[in-house]
Amino acid sequence: MADEDRTRTDSGAGDASAKHRPGAAASGQTRTASRRVARARQRRRWAVEGVAALACLAALISYLGIRSDPAPDDDQAARPDGVTGVAARSPGFPATDGRTADAGVAEPGLRPRQRPPSPDPTPSATAPAPPPPAQQPPVLSVTRAEMPAEVNLTAVGTRDWMHWGQRGANSSVRKRAGSGEIVDEGGAGTRVAWDGNQEHVRWSDGSSQRSARDSADGVYTCGAGNGFSLSVAGSGEPRTVQLYGGTWMARGRLEARLSTGGPASSAVLEDPYTSKSAQFTVTFTVPKGARLLLTWKVEKVFTPHCGNVGLQAVAVR
Template sequence: PLRPGVDADAASPGLRPRQRPPSPSASPSPSRPAVVPVLTVTQADVPARVDLTAAGPVDWVHWGLLGADQAVRKRNGSGAIRDEGGRGRRESYSNNPEAYAWRDGAPVGSAGGTTSGLYTCGRGNGFTLAVTADGEPRTVRLYAGLWMARGRLDLRLSTGGPTSTLRMEDPHTQHTAEFTIRFQAPRGAKLLVNWTVEESFGDCGNVGVQAVALR
């Protein structure tokens, strides 16, 4: 029996639950900062000779050398550049004003300077390409042209965010350009590229593509 005035906890210290010091709260694992979408494009003249091996250390694709149905790609490239098709019948040609060379291609291992490419005629027809993002800044160089047409280049990211549109026109003859696209998007997202005939000024006003390079 307890004596009056004696605290029960003091009388039986062994029965008192042992106080544990508070455990430190687990610090949250550092999370990657969200990738802010970036998309810009500039236009310049195409060099007389384009070295795709140098321009595309990550990946590159060239069209036209093997006809309309097969492209040459960077051997052991990342595969980030994808040909997504587009409207219109594709035709190959071999009188492009600039030449393209490479030393690391497949199924054609090297080329000293081919002037081949692809084109498609008619308003609303064109090419659709995609480039996979990896979360880091990437630079895409699109080598494209037109004949007696106004071409429209539409760029967007699959995750939304900034978009861009450029137009190029030559109602009388041929014109080519190097479009330099800089973009950044979360890993797995895509840069979507559409190059189409906005207006045809002849029987076969067309847009064409020669190559795409990624670094």
């Protein structure tokens, strides 16, 4: 027990002596100084970072101020000496003394030239459609001439032709592939075939009879008021009709009129003593769907023995 108490006493004395050794005090001062130095360095770092932040903020504000400045006018240009100035303008602004102001020099009292307001857009209007071509007014005329000794119906009737009496009183021959514009409407009196006409006709494009040469055939009807009625279709274009007919001891009248109405036109063929032939030319224009109406009839007879009018052919071109 005495040994243990001695040992404890010695150990406590050792600890007390250790605390008061000079080396231990120096070590504690060093740690305190290190902490002060660290804190000083931290404050300097914060100060440097603050200054850097303020410098960045100032640079940003300066940059934004430059970007927000208005761009230079389009009329400014670089001068040859490198200095930016006002580009030359076209002359024409009057100066205060009546002279023309120099380009790019502002004159006192002048107001900026005002640009006239743009006109309101005019609504585009659709151009009116051109009027349809005016249709030819109705035309009608009848003339008479001597009938040629021979008539070529193929050459004369380029659109259509028709011949009567080739095979009897009720027979007729038409142009093959013709327009069909000629229509036999009949007529008063009895038709009689006749093969003794002095003038002859020919053709080479017939329908029921392909061709004929030197045909003297035709038809006739006797008595005042009797005759033939024909019609020719119109198309709105001028048409010419040739009618080949004759009389025997009678006065015949060819009367032409239009189905649309209006004045008629006529021509007379007369011989009290013998037979006579003629070529009647009818010129007309009527709208499509309208017709030329022809009546070739006995107006007066000079003999009780069948004064008559005769018909050989009609052609259209």
